[in-house]
Amino acid sequence: MGNMPTVWINLRKLGVVILAALAGCVVPQQQQPPELPAHFPKPHYEFSRNRWTTEGYALGRKLFFDPRLSRNGQVSCGSCHQPSLAYADTLRFSQGLAASLRNTPALQNLLWQPYFFADGGVTHLEFVALAPVTNHREQGLGIAEMLAILKQDPAYRQAFKQVFRRDTLDTQQVLFAFTQFLGSLVSAHSPWDAYATRQATLSPDALAGWRLFQQHCVACHPPPLFTDFSFSDIGLEAQPTDSGRARISESAQDRGKFKVPSLRNVALTPPYMHDGRYATLAEAVRHYAAGGIQPSPRLDPRLPRQGIALSEKEQQQIVRFLHSLTDTAFARKP
Template identity: 40%
Template sequence: MKRNLFPLFIFSLVFFVSCKKDPAIPVDQTIEVEQPSYFPSPVYTFDNNTFTQDGFELGRMLFYDPVLSLDSTVSCATCHQQFAAFSNFDHPTSHGINSLFGKRNTPALYNLIWKTNFMWDGGVNNLEIQPINPITNPIEMGETLENVLMKLNRQKKYIDKVKLAFGVDSIDSQKLLKSLAQFMGAMSSNNTRYDDYLQGKPDAFNSSELSGLNIFKEKCASCHAEPLLTNNGFVNNGLDSIFSDSGRQKITQLAEDAGKFKIPSLRNIAVTLPYMHDGRFNTLEEVVDHYSNGIVSSTTVDSTLPIGGFQFSVQQKTDLIIFLNTLTDDDFLHDARFSDPAFQ
């Protein structure tokens, strides 16, 4: 009798294991904000916005809900696509309501709690404040905060969720913004082969990648500072001699800031095409070519960039691009906790 049961036991085991892997079974949605030990202290601390699972989930519902736009056609996720590290894949600039286009490239969203300011010109000073811009910009979502709150407070799912998240009976502007900050603030991206290298894992990089890393450290890392791969500063990286967009100067009104833009992190750079503040470059090859041969002179061009470019060899360019491809965090791009809750 005992011997007869053994195959059944094995079968059950196989069945259970296969069940576990079945994607139809909901995956664990529990979230906490990952802060790797080798990252600096975050700028945004959640001290005044206690992070909770429900707060995060409310933010996630809002992020994916086109009701935030005037005609319910545009959500945050319309222009911030997870598979593109929450940038807008293959769009130099993005579609707002009524097919209106902005004039700057949609930035990727990750590691936001380490950023000192937001937007290409750094005009926004707090993660919680950022969403007001796309919601109220007439060429993005074109709404008013008043209308958005009115529409949200008509829906039971939001009333129920804000009760769980904040213990209140309706969403006000502060709860809207704080829950979005919880969702976006939890988007930590730190699981790449470059992170393996940073943590000293042996053989994380092959010789080409190591060579690319060394070129990067020598030529790029003063702005794209490790390990976040940005120093959060603003520079003119020699794209134009005359500026069609004055960039940081719009915020500071200082002539010395004309044509300067935020230094973006290079994490997930292989999937956040196109590149630069106006999305003018479609490939990493074009970007590397710019730094190699395309730096043009202007009144504010960064002093660390040689006019005419670094004159990389073909091998150096190849190695640099190979290194940049180690910065993609596939787990982050496919993390179900950051995906559209409507499809789960």
């Protein structure tokens, strides 16, 4: 599930057909999805037409980790999105059938996201799984090929019938099952969450880093999601080699802009930036200090062109704070 924006064009064409069918899905017994964090805002996606069930979640999880849903039968979504790494990996560029062009994004708190992937090329949670499955660098299957694999498997046919109470397995059901799993990847139990809900405190260095973060970083990374979902040029390159958001918007003003990522579990997901250029959190934080930001006519106005005045100790304190966003229970969940 890397960041290959050409898929977005295909999904947009498919969207009218697929969304037209969404309202017709009848799901078995109503069950409650995982409880949402009380200190989070209202989610962008709700399971109103796609009723969440434990069976649907299990089916979506099975699809996510099934390598048969790839052209060579060896690559699954889980190949790049590993649970212990907040559903990311440690490679600079995601590796499916071939190397991708961007770093693997973490998968967490997707219910709150209005855009997906670094360039925002997918705008609906129910389409997210189609992007990697159909991309030639990732899993490389056509939709018809994916359905054929599933229909030939008696266990899948039985599971889909149990969840959706239909005799015919179709794309709509596959998207719903994937979404029930992906939407359940909620991370909200980090040390910072315990601090924010007054259940615990942070270490002195992490608290100092939190104060610095509030002073310099919350404009783009506001809690509790630690992203504002905007698209930003943070001065990685004066002349961006990756067009970023411009590939989707077709606007020259968006060249080199990428979606602001959530910083939750960021300590688990090196390397950093859309192209994985920074191997450590310390390097990523240092980019924003004086001298790190490259001149760009599209530089986000929230960033000072001369960089942020941070001493080495202050940078270390911000790193300590970022570690407090690690949700170990989320990373250990099977």
